[in-house]
Each structure stands twice: as structure tokens, then as C-alpha cells.
Amino acid sequence: KAGVTQTPRYLIKTRGQQVTLSCSPISGHRSVSWYQQTPGQGLQFLFEYFSETQRNKGNFPGRFSGRQFSNSRSEMNVSTLELGDSALYLCASSLESAGPYEQYFGPGTRLTVT
Amino acid sequence: AQKITQTQPGMFVQEKEAVTLDCTYDTSDPSYGLFWYKQPSSGEMIFLIYQGSYDQQNATEGRYSLNFQKARKSANLVISASQLGDSAMYFCAMTFPLYSSASKIIFGSGTRLSIRP
Numbered sequence: 001k002a003g004v005t006q007t008p009r010y011l012i013k014t015r016g017q018q019v020t021l022s023c024s025p026i027s028g029h030r031s032v033s034w035y036q037q038t039p040g041q042g043l044q045f046l047f048e049y050f051s052e053t054q055r056n057k058g059n060f061p062g063r064f065s066g067r068q069f070s071n072s073r074s075e076m077n078v079s080t081l082e083l084g085d086s087a088l089y090l091c092a093s094s095l096e097s098a099g100p101y102e103q104y105f106g107p108g109t110r111l112t113v114t
Numbered sequence: 115a116q117k118i119t120q121t122q123p124g125m126f127v128q129e130k131e132a133v134t135l136d137c138t139y140d141t142s143d144p145s146y147g148l149f150w151y152k153q154p155s156s157g158e159m160i161f162l163i164y165q166g167s168y169d170q171q172n173a174t175e176g177r178y179s180l181n182f183q184k185a186r187k188s189a190n191l192v193i194s195a196s197q198l199g200d201s202a203m204y205f206c207a208m209t210f211p212l213y214s215s216a217s218k219i220i221f222g223s224g225t226r227l228s229i230r231p
């Protein structure tokens with residue numbers, strides 16, 4: 001069974017640009033969660049999608065958005081990039097939305113904003 | 115407010131020794147779950163072990179066991195017979211409340227474990 005895949009793996013953008021990251025969950029998984037990992041703030045929950053609906057949201061500004069498609073693939077978008085958005089963005093999938101204890105993570109997308 | 119604390123930023127352990135990684139938590143929710151994840155240098159988070167707040171027995175998964183002391187609000191990870199491949203960052207995490215579509219998850223700051231040959 002293929003694991004969670006994230007594309008691209010590395011990305012360099014300049015301040016003010018926007019970026020879209022993609023996540024393909026494990027086949028059959030309907031819940032996709034996104035996390036931001038930085039040296040200063042650690043791992044922080046961004047949002048969760050289940051059956052194309054955002055079910056949970058962390059404390060991030062509206063510049064961070066996402067969506068989920070009918071095949072459970074998810075995209076995350078960050079508009080008007082800031083230097084502080086440089087981070088490893090991790091995606092995780094699970095079978096169900098309630099109780100994320102069976103999450104499987106992807107390798108992450110490392111975003112650098114210059 | 116809910117919080118996860120990992121007080122050991124880094125640890126060095128001799129190969130084949132047992133190691134305990136500390137994790138304390140704070141929550142007012144009676145229903146919560148505690149996890150440990152391993153993050154190698156490749157970046158991918160690997161699920162190791164899970165303990166629910168209502169579970170009576172401590173969770174075990176192979177060489178990993180979770181020393182759950184509810185009254186002390188601690189959920190330490192014990193790795194028996196450490197191996198060189200155990201060198202990685204380890205994160206303690208908590209989800210609350212359980213079995214809710216509004217469940218949140220928070221992570222500790224992590225412990226970098228280095229195994230010496």
C-alpha cells in the first residue's frame with residue numbers, strides 16, 4: 001500500500017508570492033490534516049479536511065487555506081508569503097475524522113521564503 | 115489551557131541500553147489521547163505508540179512502551195534495547211477530546227535522541 005505522498009518536496013518562493021502544496025493520502029483514507037513545523041514554534045496544526053469539508057482549524061491567519069477533492073487528495077495554499085512561513089509542511093491522513101490517533105504522515109514539503 | 119511539555123531537549127544513550135523520554139501534559143478534558151512520534155532526519159513523522167485516557171493498561175508496541183501515570187499527568191516513552199536506528203527526534207502529542215469531529219492535537223517541543231555505538 002502506497003504511503004502519503006507530498007509534492008513538491010522542496011520549494012523556494014519570494015515574499016509576497018503564493019504557493020500551493022499537494023498531498024495524496026493513503027488509499028481509502030478520507031481525513032487529511034496539515035501541520036507546520038518550524039524551529040521556533042515546533043509542530044502546529046493547520047487544518048483538517050474530511051470528505052471535502054474542513055472539520056478543524058488551527059490558529060493560523062486566513063492566508064493559509066486548503067481544500068480537499070472528491071478523491072481525498074488535498075491542497076494547501078498560502079497567499080502573500082512572509083519570511084516566517086518558511087517551514088516544513090507535513091500532511092497526514094487517517095481513515096476517519098474523529099480521533100487522529102491513527103495518522104500516517106507524508107515526508108513533508110520544505111518551503112523556503114526569501 | 116492544554117499543554118505538552120518535553121523537558122529533555124537532547125539525550126545521549128549507549129546502544130542496547132533502555133531509554134526513557136519524558137512527557138508531561140496538562141488538560142481539563144477527561145477524554146484525551148497521548149501519542150509518541152519519531153521523526154528521523156528525513157522529516158517524516160512515524161507513529162510509535164498511543165494511549166487513551168481511559169485505557170487501564172500501559173500501551174506497548176514491540177520495543178516501545180508508554181509509562182502512563184494519569185495522576186501525575188505523565189506519559190513517558192520507554193525504548194528497550196536501543197538501536198543505532200533509534201537516533202531521531204521524538205515528539206509527544208495529545209489529542210482532545212477523543213472521538214469528536216472537533217478534536218485538536220498539540221505537540222511537545224521534542225527530544226533529540228542520539229544512540230552511541
